[in-house]
Amino acid sequence: MIQAPYSPAVVVCEEPAALTRSIRFYQVALAVATLVFSTLLVALAVLLFTPYTSLTPLEAETIRAAVQSRLDGTIDDPLVEGAPGIVVRSSNIRGFRLNGEVYYYYLEGERNFDPLSRGIVGHGDIDVVLRDPVGSSPLVVYRLRG
Numbered sequence: 001m002i003q004a005p006y007s008p009a010v011v012v013c014e015e016p017a018a019l020t021r022s023i024r025f026y027q028v029a030l031a032v033a034t035l036v037f038s039t040l041l042v043a044l045a046v047l048l049f050t051p052y053t054s055l056t057p058l059e060a061e062t063i064r065a066a067v068q069s070r071l072d073g074t075i076d077d078p079l080v081e082g083a084p085g086i087v088v089r090s091s092n093i094r095g096f097r098l099n100g101e102v103y104y105y106y107l108e109g110e111r112n113f114d115p116l117s118r119g120i121v122g123h124g125d126i127d128v129v130l131r132d133p134v135g136s137s138p139l140v141v142y143r144l145r146g
Helices: 017-049 057-071 090-094
Strands: 079-083 086-089 096-098 101-107 126-132 139-144
Touching: 057 096, 057 101, 057 126, 057 139, 079 090, 086 090, 090 101
Parallel strands: none
Antiparallel strands: 079 086, 096 101, 101 139, 126 139
C-alpha cells in the first residue's frame, strides 16, 4: 500500500473587481449626498432664524426694543378697546412714531388690530421693515408706503 498525503482542494472565493468598485462608488455617492443635504439644511436654518429687515442692525434693534417696551408696559401706551370686550395697546391700533416715521406691528398667530390685520390696507400698501421670528409669536413691524 502506498501512503501518499491527502490534501483536499482549497476553494477561494474572490469578489469580482466590478462589484467592489460598484460598492465603493455608492458609498462615496452617499457621503456626497449627505454632505450636500446637511449643508442645505444648515443654510435653511440660518435663513429662517435670521430676522428679516431692511434696516441697519442698530435701527432694527431700536424698533424691536420700542415695540417690546410698549408690549410689556415699560412705555406708557394706554389700553383701548380694539373690539367689543377686547382691550389692546393703543400702538397696536394706531402705530407708534419713532424718528419721524410711524410704524405698525403685529404678532403672528395672535389677534391684532393694526391696519393690515383689520384689512384697511393690503400687503401692497406696506413695507415690512422687520420680521423677527424669535418666540412663539413672530413679530412683524411695517410702515405704510407714502
